[in-house]
Amino acid sequence: MIVRTLAECEQSERRVKSETGTWESTRMLLKDDNMGFSFHITTIYANTETHIHYQNHLESVYCMSGDGEIEDLADGKIYPIKPGTLYILDKHDNHLLRGGSEDMKLACVFNPPLSGKEVHDADGVYALDSE
Incomplete structure (x- = not known):
């Protein structure tokens, strides 16, 4: 068990x-x-825009x-994203994620799982872990 x-x-x-x-x-x-899979709590800061294109991962996100x-x-x-919204990037969807008037707190699940230090490259991609 992991706690x-x-x-x-x-x-x-x-x-x-x-x-x-x-x-x-x-x-x-x-x-x-x-x-x-991996599980993350992510904060998207207010009034920001992030280009994301997970070509190597599928992700589900709950606000x-x-x-x-x-x-x-x-x-x-x-x-629009607000509390209670779930969006699913099931087709490696190329998208822009924008924070609104206040920070968004999101629960995220990735498949395949992330190893931990990934950040988006210039194309919005997380590299596939080669381990």
């Missing part, structure tokens, strides 16, 4: 901040936990607090 608290993880190397200053992510469950929007770059459609 961790968010507070403990936030005080460890599991807390990763983006170089762009638009988000931070506390990776509570990672590849080396051998569960087949716990805050507000924002996601824009699908394939068709230009914009979806």
Whole structure:
């Protein structure tokens, strides 16, 4: 059994901040936990925009607090995000994630799992872990 608290993880190397200053992510469950997925609590800062295109991963995201929007770059459609919203990137969707008037706190699940230090490259991609 694995038991961790968010507070403990936030005080460890599991807390990763983006170089762009638009988000931070506390990776509570990672590849080396051998569960087949990873679980993160991510904060998207208010009034920011992040380009994301997970070509190597699928992700489900549940909004716990805050507000924002996601824009699908394939068709230009914009979806509001607020508490209770779940969005699923099931087709490696190329998108823009925007923080609204307040920080968004999101619960995220990745498959395959992340190893822990990933940040978006210039194309919004997390590299596939080669281990």
